[in-house]
Structure formats: C-alpha cells, structure tokens
Amino acid sequence: MQQFANPARFLKLAQALLLPVWVAALVAFAAGLYMALVTAPPDYQQGETVRIMFVHVPAAWMALMVYTAMALASASAAIFRHPLADMAAKAAAPIGAMFCFLALVTGSLWGKPMWGAWWVWDARLTSMFVLFLLYLGYMAVWQAIEDPHRAALIARIVAIAGFINVPIVKFSVDWWNSLHQGASVFRMGGPTIDERMLWPLLIMALAYMLLFAGLLLIAMRSEITSRKIRQLQLAGLAGR
Amino acid sequence: MKLIWALMRRDLKLATRQGGGAGTAIGFFVTVIVLLPLGLGPDQALLQRIAPGALWIALLLSVLLSAERIFQSDFEDGSLDAMALGVVPLELVVLAKAAAHWLTTALPLAVAAPLLGFLINLDPGVILPLGLAMLLGSLALSLLASLGAAITVALRRGGLLVSLLILPFYVPCLIFGVAATTSPDLTKPSLLMLSAIALASLVLIPIAAAAALRAYLK
Numbered sequence: 001m002q003q004f005a006n007p008a009r010f011l012k013l014a015q016a017l018l019l020p021v022w023v024a025a026l027v028a029f030a031a032g033l034y035m036a037l038v039t040a041p042p043d044y045q046q047g048e049t050v051r052i053m054f055v056h057v058p059a060a061w062m063a064l065m066v067y068t069a070m071a072l073a074s075a076s077a078a079i080f081r082h083p084l085a086d087m088a089a090k091a092a093a094p095i096g097a098m099f100c101f102l103a104l105v106t107g108s109l110w111g112k113p114m115w116g117a118w119w120v121w122d123a124r125l126t127s128m129f130v131l132f133l134l135y136l137g138y139m140a141v142w143q144a145i146e147d148p149h150r151a152a153l154i155a156r157i158v159a160i161a162g163f164i165n166v167p168i169v170k171f172s173v174d175w176w177n178s179l180h181q182g183a184s185v186f187r188m189g190g191p192t193i194d195e196r197m198l199w200p201l202l203i204m205a206l207a208y209m210l211l212f213a214g215l216l217l218i219a220m221r222s223e224i225t226s227r228k229i230r231q232l233q234l235a236g237l238a239g240r
Numbered sequence: 241m242k243l244i245w246a247l248m249r250r251d252l253k254l255a256t257r258q259g260g261g262a263g264t265a266i267g268f269f270v271t272v273i274v275l276l277p278l279g280l281g282p283d284q285a286l287l288q289r290i291a292p293g294a295l296w297i298a299l300l301l302s303v304l305l306s307a308e309r310i311f312q313s314d315f316e317d318g319s320l321d322a323m324a325l326g327v328v329p330l331e332l333v334v335l336a337k338a339a340a341h342w343l344t345t346a347l348p349l350a351v352a353a354p355l356l357g358f359l360i361n362l363d364p365g366v367i368l369p370l371g372l373a374m375l376l377g378s379l380a381l382s383l384l385a386s387l388g389a390a391i392t393v394a395l396r397r398g399g400l401l402v403s404l405l406i407l408p409f410y411v412p413c414l415i416f417g418v419a420a421t422t423s424p425d426l427t428k429p430s431l432l433m434l435s436a437i438a439l440a441s442l443v444l445i446p447i448a449a450a451a452a453l454r455a456y457l458k
Binding site: 126130133134136137140141144145150153154157158160161162165168 | 398412451
C-alpha cells in the first residue's frame with residue numbers, strides 16, 4: 001500500500017483505472033438490471049414487488065461495506081500514517097451515505113405494499129437509520145473543522161467509534177424479533193435464496209461495487225486537487 | 241491518585257458553586273416531566289404506559305444539554321493545556337471530568353427520576369429496575385457526552401454537532417434502558433446489556449476523548 005502514498009502515482013493509477021471501471025460498471029448494470037427486471041421469476045408470495053430487492057439489498061450491503069472501509073481506512077491512517085487513507089475515508093462518506101439513503105428509501109417503498117407501512121421502528125430499520133446519522137455526523141466533522149489536518153484526526157475517531165453500529169445492523173435481524181427478514185445470502189450453511197434470484201442479485205452487487213469504485217476514484221482525485229489548490233494559495237499568500 | 245481526586249474535587253466545586261450546571265439540568269428535567277401530562281392530557285393509563293420512556297428521554301436530553309460544559313471552559317481559559325502537560329495522563333483527566341459530570345448532573349437526575357415518576361403515574365413495581373437502569377445508563381450517557389464534548393471542544397457551533405454525533409450512541413442506551421423497565425425482574429438481558437455498554441464506555445471512551453482533545457491541544 002505504501003507505494004500509493006505518493007499522490008502523483010495514485011493520480012496516474014486512478015486515471016488508468018477509471019475508464020475500465022466505468023465500462024465494467026455499465027456492463028454489470030445492464031446485465032444485472034435485465035436479469036432482475038426480465039428474467040428473474042416473480043416471488044410466489046410477493047409477486048412482482050420482489051424486484052425491489054435487486055436495488056434495495058445491494059444498496060444496503062454497500063452502505064455497510066463503505067462504512068467498514070471508512071473505519072478501516074481511518075484505522076490505517078491512525079496506525080500507518082498512510083497519507084491517502086484519510087482522503088479515501090472522507091471521499092467515501094458521501095457515497096456511502098447515498099447508498100444508505102437509497103436502501104432506506106427503496107426499503108420504505110417495499111415496506112408499504114408488503115408490511116402496510118412506509119416505516120416501522122424495528123431493529124433493522126432503526127439501526128440502518130442510525131448508520132445514516134453516523135454518515136452525516138462524519139461528514140459534518142469535516143465541514144465544521146477548518147484545518148484539514150485537525151479535521152482528519154477528529155474524523156478518524158468518529159469513524160472508528162461509529163463502526164460499533166455495523167455489526168449491530170448485520171445481526172439485528174438475528175438478535176431481535178424483526179419484521180425484516182433474516183439473512184438469506186451471507187449466512188452459515190449457504191444461501192437459501194433461489195439461484196435464479198441469487199445471480200441477478202450478485203451481479204447487481206458487483207455493479208454497485210464498480211459504481212462505488214468509480215465514484216471513489218473521482219472523489220479522491222478532486223480531493224487531492226483541492227488540497228493542491230489550497231497549498232498553492234497558501235504558498236501564494238506567503239510569497240506576497 | 242491524589243491528583244485525580246483533586247481534579248474531581250475542583251470540577252465538583254466549580255459545578256456546585258457556579259450554579260447553572262446541575263441546577264439547569266434538573267430544572268430542564270422537571271420542566272419536561274411537568275409539561276408532558278399538560279400536553280398529552282391527564283389520562284392515567286396512557287401516562288403509566290409512557291412513563292419509563294418519557295423519563296428516559298428527559299434524562300437523555302438533560303445530559304445532552306449539559307454536555308458542552310464538560311471541557312469547554314477549561315479549554316478556553318487554558319486549564320486543559322495545563323492538565324495535558326501535567327503528570328496525570330489525559331485519559332485519566334477525561335475520566336475524572338466525566339465522573340464529575342456524572343456526579344453533578346446524570347446521577348442527581350437518575351435519583352430524581354423515580355420520584356418524578358409519581359407525577360406521571362409510573363408503575364410502582366418498576367421503580368427499582370428503572371432506578372438501577374438509570375444509575376448504570378447515566379454513567380454511559382455521561383461518558384458518551386464527554387466524548388461528544390471532546391470532539392467539538394474548539395468549535396463555535398458545537399452544540400448541533402454534539403447532538404448529531406452522540407445521538408446514534410444514545411439510541412442503544414435508550415432502547416435497553418426502556419426495555420429494562422418493562423417488568424420488576426432485575427436480571428433481564430436488557431439490564432445486563434446496559435451494564436455492558438456502561439463498562440465498555442468506561443474503558444474505551446477516555447482513550448477516544450483524550451485522542452480528540454490532543455488533536456485540538458497541539
């Protein structure tokens with residue numbers, strides 16, 4: 001990892017990766033959406049509304065994965081002083097918040113026909129909402145503190161402390177009686193979901209992951225550029 | 241050890257003599273509980289059902305209201321710099337200040353809560369579990385408040401950020417705290433979870449809060 005500590009080298013790599021990532025994301029989205037909306041069978045209980053799953057579930061996975069990545073990046077920034085780790089965490093936060101918001105909104109749209117309510121205060125939904133608040137809090141720290149070095153130090157603490165919520169979200173359906181269904185893909189003893197639904201779901205998850213990778217590269221690139229501009233402005237003020 | 245006691249005594253003295261500290265929190269707490277039946281109507285059955293939740297929410301908000309005070313004045317007048325340079329590790333300074341906050345704010349509130357419960361028709365059978373849950377829970381609340389206070393100590397508009405950052409951590413305390421008061425049983429899992437949260441915060445939060453303070457002090 002240390003060889004990417006040089007921002008110039010990272011920028012070169014990001015530049016080379018961006019196009020393939022976007023093409024792969026486009027292909028994955030096209031294939032995943034086609035399978036999800038056309039070839040996947042309707043559910044025997046839920047009918048056609050089950051297709052919301054192919055948008056909802058990968059978004060929720062990503063919301064958890066991005067927060068985990070943020071916490072890991074923050075920890076590695078604290079431990080190994082990797083200069084790009086703080087930037088990666090900062091750039092990932094709004095993207096993760098967007099996935100979290102998407103999961104909440106699609107879940108709400110799915111809950112209305114299935115449970116008869118837009119929102120219920122049950123363990124999975126509440127912990128997911130708390131995750132969204134954690135994303136907002138993390139972004140607010142970067143906004144509120146002007147000095148980027150100090151903001152990075154504080155943001156690390158917030159990201160690592162908030163990580164406690166991720167396992168709570170994951171296991172909330174096992175620990176509490178929840179209206180939300182239990183895990184049916186990542187569980188002990190293999191997935192219980194039908195193969196014709198599992199494949200489109202996994203391809204959609206891959207598409208979301210590629211989308212995240214593309215957005216993260218762009219966000220990190222603009223973050224590096226804005227820091228360079230800040231440095232130049234400071235240098236310009238000092239030289240005057 | 242003597243120095244830690246001195247730190248705590250100093251904070252306790254400041255809190256009691258300055259006024260505004262413990263008094264404000266208790267005043268706020270009483271106001272919420274008194275206004276509640278006026279807003280909801282005097283239906284005794286309804287009040288009994290919501291009493292534990294109402295007391296817990298009032299406790300959370302009162303602790304949050306006084307959170308800013310934990311480090312701010314010491315940061316502004318430079319005492320915190322002196323404490324950071326002293327022989328006592330900053331983690332223990334945080335612990336001492338959080339303990340002082342707990343003794344002057346959260347603990348009086350937790351003790352007052354069962355008494356105020358009579359105003360809103362609290363079921364007498366749950367007074368003991370409620371008191372115990374609040375005793376343990378308020379410790380976690382004070383510690384979490386000190387983390388929020390440390391994170392936002394130098395910020396001008398810190399109040400809103402403290403609420404946003406600390407709210408997610410208060411949610412489990414509230415859920416387990418209210419769940420502990422559903423029956424008079426004292427060995428419920430929710431009560432044990434609440435103790436676990438309190439103990440884990442006791443160990444981890446001084447470390448996190450001290451790291452945040454160091455970021456501002458250097």
